[in-house]
Amino acid sequence: MSIFKKWEKGSVLITDAGWGDSGKGKCVSYLTPDIGAKIIGGHNAGHTVVTNKGEFGLGLVPSTIIRGAPLNIIGPEVVINPIFLAREIQGLVKSGVKITPKNLMIDPRSHVIMRWHEIRDALSEEARGKEAIGSLHLGVGWAFSDRVNRRGIRLGDILARNWKKRVLAELAIQKGVIADMARDVKRKTGKESKVKKSINKDTLLKEIANARKVLLKYSGNGLARVWEGIDKDKRILFEDSHGAMLEVSHGSWPFTTGVNTALGAVHRSFGGKAVKSVTKIVTVVKAYQTRVGGGPMPTENKGAFGNYVRDKGGEIGTRSKRPRRCGAIDLPLIRYGLNVIGVDNKDEIALTKLDVLSGLKEIPVCVKYKEGGKTYLTPPSVEAQFLTRARPVTVTLPGWQEDITGVRKFKDLPKAAQKYVIFIEKELGVKITFIGVGKGHDAVILK
Numbered sequence: 002m003s004i005f006k007k008w009e010k011g012s013v014l015i016t017d018a019g020w021g022d023s024g025k026g027k028c029v030s031y032l033t034p035d036i037g038a039k040i041i042g043g044h045n046a047g048h049t050v051v052t053n054k055g056e057f058g059l060g061l062v063p064s065t066i067i068r069g070a071p072l073n074i075i076g077p078e079v080v081i082n083p084i085f086l087a088r089e090i091q092g093l094v095k096s097g098v099k100i101t102p103k104n105l106m107i108d109p110r111s112h113v114i115m116r117w118h119e120i121r122d123a124l125s126e127e128a129r130g131k132e133a134i135g136s137l138h139l140g141v142g143w144a145f146s147d148r149v150n151r152r153g154i155r156l157g158d159i160l161a162r163n164w165k166k167r168v169l170a171e172l173a174i175q176k177g178v179i180a181d182m183a184r185d186v187k188r189k190t191g192k193e194s195k196v197k198k199s200i201n202k203d204t205l206l207k208e209i210a211n212a213r214k215v216l217l218k219y220s221g222n223g224l225a226r227v228w229e230g231i232d233k234d235k236r237i238l239f240e241d242s243h244g245a246m247l248e249v250s251h252g253s254w255p256f257t258t259g260v261n262t263a264l265g266a267v268h269r270s271f272g273g274k275a276v277k278s279v280t281k282i283v284t285v286v287k288a289y290q291t292r293v294g295g296g297p298m299p300t301e302n303k304g305a306f307g308n309y310v311r312d313k314g315g316e317i318g319t320r321s322k323r324p325r326r327c328g329a330i331d332l333p334l335i336r337y338g339l340n341v342i343g344v345d346n347k348d349e350i351a352l353t354k355l356d357v358l359s360g361l362k363e364i365p366v367c368v369k370y371k372e373g374g375k376t377y378l379t380p381p382s383v384e385a386q387f388l389t390r391a392r393p394v395t396v397t398l399p400g401w402q403e404d405i406t407g408v409r410k411f412k413d414l415p416k417a418a419q420k421y422v423i424f425i426e427k428e429l430g431v432k433i434t435f436i437g438v439g440k441g442h443d444a445v446i447l448k
């Protein structure tokens with residue numbers, strides 16, 4: 002039986018086969034775990050949860066807190082901008098969400114994102130010139146880079162008694178790094194950097210002091226709580242922030258995040274015990290394809306179809322406000338993504354935004370790629386080198402005109418919509434158990 006209908010035991014991982022933004026927030030809110038744990042990412046990725054109390058945008062706080070999961074943990078592999086997180090918690094509390102040290106725990110082993118990471122992010126993009134990755138200059142990748150290089154400071158340093166000393170020592174080091182990177186911009190582009198590089202020490206300390214006051218009480222050993230939860234047969238939901246294509250090891254590198262996603266992210270935050278506890282993976286797939294930022298996108302459609310889904314689906318970056326690139330659902334890419342995630346036929350797919358496709362005469366679906374005289378059902382690689390050369394082979398399925406936002410049973414969907422879902426299910430070989438038919442919380446068909 003579908004995990005959305007009955008969840009008795011075991012952990013669930015919720016993730017995305019593509020480039021993110023698939024609507025994971027809504028799927029999360031259909032699962033009520035004992036523990037919700039955010040496994041990876043920074044405040045560049047967010048989720049939206051709509052309830053009858055309104056729409057909640059979440060950045061670092063696990064989405065599971067909205068529907069009242071008893072314990073919500075931000076794992077140690079989530080990089081934290083303490084100023085952002087403090088504001089997010091205060092904002093959620095203001096909107097009526099219950100947040101206490103009992104239901105929210107932040108692991109102090111998380112690295113923190115500071116102003117210097119934002120500057121380094123901007124400098125790195127400036128040095129890349131036309132090859133810029135399209136980062137939002139939030140410093141997420143650079144905080145991960147410090148973590149990997151075993152430097153930088155962690156939340157525990159910010160919360161320690163002698164935090165000022167630790168922050169100022171790091172500031173001195175980072176100033177040197179920034180100066181080096183600014184020189185690199187000049188060397189690579191021939192021009193002086195235009196990035197604002199100064200950091201006001203007093204403002205920095207004041208902002209951290211304010212954030213500390215909010216965050217101090219939530220600090221706790223999230224890793225230990227997850228392990229204890231597994232031993233006590235608690236139902237744990239591991240919430241991914243990204244998708245398979247954004248994974249640094251197997252995604253569309255270099256247009257990726259700097260980390261592993263899905264089970265790799267479960268491991269990074271909570272170790273092998275947590276990975277082995279996962280008995281079900283829910284992969285969220287949008288009914289069409291989108292991508293933000295640079296890098297090749299085989300099914301990108303700059304014509305009528307792309308514009309239609311972009312407008313109707315509100316495909317504008319939540320934080321970046323950039324229009325997302327849109328196109329036909331890319332099954333070869335998703336097949337690859339499912340392999341990265343490790344999905345088998347016991348797992349489930351949540352297909353979101355089917356309602357966005359209503360009103361089209363016909364709907365394109367990419368079923369395979371052609372490259373160098375060969376045909377690929379699953380690409381051998383999704384790196385830029387291959388994806389720029391891959392030509393999508395598209396079939397066209399009939400569309401439907403009816404508004405489906407009020408439909409709650411699969412058999413009540415227009416026949417063409419049913420066929421669209423079944424076609425995707427067959428092509429991917431995994432059951433679609435959740436179908437999103439609208440923005441509202443209840444606009445879902447459970448199959």
Ligand code: GDP
Pocket residue numbers: 017021022023024025026027047048049050051314319353354355356357436437438439440444
């Ligand atoms: P995430 O990055 O994968 O977590 O994506 P979000 O949770 O931020 O969702 C992206 C947007 O899609 C949000 O505004 C959701 O309310 C919206 N959304 C989710 N599911 C559906 C759906 O089935 N239909 C429509 N029209 N919108 C949806």
